[in-house]
Amino acid sequence: MDTPPKAGKPPRRSPRLVSWHWATPEAQAILATRNLSAILKYHRRVHGDSQTQTGELLGYDKTYVSALELGKRRLNDIGSLRHVAERLSLPAHVLGVTDAADADHRAMLQFGQSTVRLAEIARQSGHAAEAVSELWPLVARLEARARDGSTEREALRLLAQARLSLGTALGNVLPEERLATAAHWTAKSLDVVEVFDDPSLTSTALRMHGNELRKAGLTGAAVDRLTHAAAIAPALPERAAVLPLLARAAGAIGNGTLFDHAIREAQQLLDTVDHTSLVNPSALFEIRLRGLISTGRPRDAIRLAEAAAPTASVAVAPQWRVIELVTTGRVRLLAGDEAGAAELLGAAVHEAQAQRLPHQLQRVVRAAGDILPSVSEAAHEALTQLRSDIAA
The missing domain is CATH 1.10.260.40 (lambda repressor-like DNA-binding domains)
Incomplete structure (x- = not known):
């Protein structure tokens, strides 16, 4: 047995998570x-x-x-x-060399993908809080492994995916003043995905991060990320996934030209790609309504809302129902239909509270304002309860 000479306790190289030198x-x-x-x-x-x-x-x-x-x-x-x-x-x-610690790590990698998939299903089913609870232990273990200097490719890809999923789930359950935390986690994934030279993965990461930036109010940065995501998308399905979110962000900064272009292309792609929770007629209808309002075209939004809303071509996440209720309630107020708006926004409060969606309750508060004080008060009360739950 050849045992090497030792020269005392060696210095530990401080690992830098941005180098990922073993992941190439x-x-x-x-x-x-x-x-x-x-x-x-x-x-x-x-x-x-x-x-x-x-x-x-x-x-x-x-x-x-x-x-x-x-x-x-x-x-x-x-x-x-x-x-x-x-x-x-x-x-x-x-x-x-195989030992108990290494076997435990391999098991974590094996079951980690399932954890991310199941968490995404939970989020899409209206259980984002449960998704966070499942994802956080996985992310914490992967982060600790990376801090110790482990940069094997399989673990880093899982870390990027888990960070994205965690950030997106947090984006559902946190109130607006804390949404920067969600954007923080999706941003951390970008440090990892660069090493893989995988346009699909990079486009996905930019898309998810861009959407969380928009929700956090960083709309200019959101447009930049989403525009980049669309530009590098390797195929039409990936590009189609970005366009609705780009339209939302463009509307949020009042860029009517970019909004129109993105929503038009998204509509055109409906016939050529598989439909998803974002890429379907119902979702694009809501995005068009919101974008028309935010780009200064309320009359166009009212005319569009008066037409029959298209039926979703796929099963969509329950939170989309809340998003749609708030947007259509805003349009009814613009049209002078306070009774109709109160009914829609009241339903949104009930469902947002049940699904624990504080951001949507904050949208209700802004939409109802002083015009519908009872609805605004109900949304405030529900929001206070959710904030208390989050703090606990």
Whole structure:
């Protein structure tokens, strides 16, 4: 058994989450060989380290590092292999070592994808709070693993997806004054997805982050992200997923030209892509109504609302019903129909409270204002209760 010389306790390299040096395709190909010589050479190259510096990191002398790289020495004992894996921020199984901690990590990766999928289903079904409860432990464990320097590709992709899903779920359950937290988590995913050189993943991350920026009131930045997401979308379905959100953001900043362009293209794509909760006639109808109001065309919004609203072509999330109720209630007020508006906004308050959607209650408060004081008061009371629940 060849046990390497030790040179005292080695200094720990401070891992930087933005480098992800083991997550690149080139690194993955090298790691797949489990060839320690090639792994050491790659590590030195990406960090610009000398054999002396790598020796200091590992706690070995320069000559021993040279011998390992030349294949003149081999590490055979489990303790030394685990030590090198730890110093290089690699999972131990890459060097052929399996232990309880590594097995637990592999299990987390295996079931983590299911956790993200189930959380997304829960959010889409109107249970965003439950989605947050499921996602947070997973994200916390992946974050801790990344802070320890583990940057294996599979774990990083899962981390990016989990951060996006967590941010989106938080965007449903937080009130407006705290929506920056949701945007914070979706933004953190962007640090990771860049390394994958995957236009679909990058477009998805930009789309989800852009929407959370819009909800947080950072509409200019939202338009930038969403425009980028649409530009790099690799296929029509991905582009179609961005356009409704881009239309919303464009409307929020009062850019009628961009709003019209985005909503028109989204409508045109309805016949060529599979429908989703966003890309369907009912959702686009609501987005058009809201955008016409925010771009200074209330009469056009009233005329559109007087036509029969299209039926959703797919099952949509329950929160979409609340969003639609608030928007159509606003249009009824603009048309002078206070009774109709009160009925719609009152229903929105009831459903938003049941689904724990504080942001939609805040929309009701703004829509009702002083014109419908009873509705505004009911929304305030429901919002106060939800804030209390969140604080608890």
